[in-house]
Amino acid sequence: MDRGGSVPTSQVIEYCFSGVSKADAKRILCRESGIYSYLKTREFREVQEKAFSGDEKAMLVFRLFAYQIAKDIGAMGAVLKFDVDGIILTGGIAYSEELCAEITQYVEKMAPVIRIPGEEEMSALAEGVFRVLHGEEAKVYRTGSV
Incomplete structure (x- = not known):
């Protein structure tokens, strides 16, 4: 109930206080992580x-x-x-x-x-709305759905 979710908070805190600058930490965590960190x-x-x-x-x-x-x-x-x-x-x-x-x-x-x-995605959504507005396709309402 009191943890930061799936982020490894202890490791992030250790990293941020390891002497790395704020700019470097931001660059590494925001631009050089994920797949990039493994395969460059x-x-x-x-x-x-x-x-x-x-x-x-x-x-x-x-x-x-x-x-x-x-x-x-x-x-x-x-x-x-x-x-x-x-x-x-x-x-x-x-x-x-x-x-x-x-x-x-x-x-x-x-x-x-x-x-x-x-x-x-956006053009497909727009085309769907266009078809509904022009009576080419029926609106579908689902009950009990979000």
């Missing part, structure tokens, strides 16, 4: 290329990335009481069929998984 790249395509070219470390990072995304999807499903119609994988990483397949194996029992590569 911000390009997911590079991670995938390394992973599927036999780089064991890159494959481990690839699989852990998918695992973490799946955990986050599961957490979102839980707060929706698993009343989930679909799981949409979108954005730049959805171009990776391999990553989407890795994520899907964890979450497909929750709801159908839909892959929409690219960053088309």
Whole structure:
């Protein structure tokens, strides 16, 4: 009840008081963590290329990335009481069929998984609203849903 959630607070405090400057701590924690800290790249395509070219470390990072995304999807499903119609994988990483397949194996029992590569979420939402406003599609209200 009194901890900082999933952040390893003791380690963060130790790090911040280890002599590192505030600017360096911010840079490292905000720009040089995550996948970058392991593979020194911000390009997911590079991670995938390394992973599927036999780089064991890159494959481990690839699989852990998918695992973490799946955990986050599961957490979102839980707060929706698993009343989930679909799981949409979108954005730049959805171009990776391999990553989407890795994520899907964890979450497909929750709801159908839909892959929409690219960053088309906003235009898809706008098009849906347009169809409803022009009577081309009916509004759907679900009772008992959030």
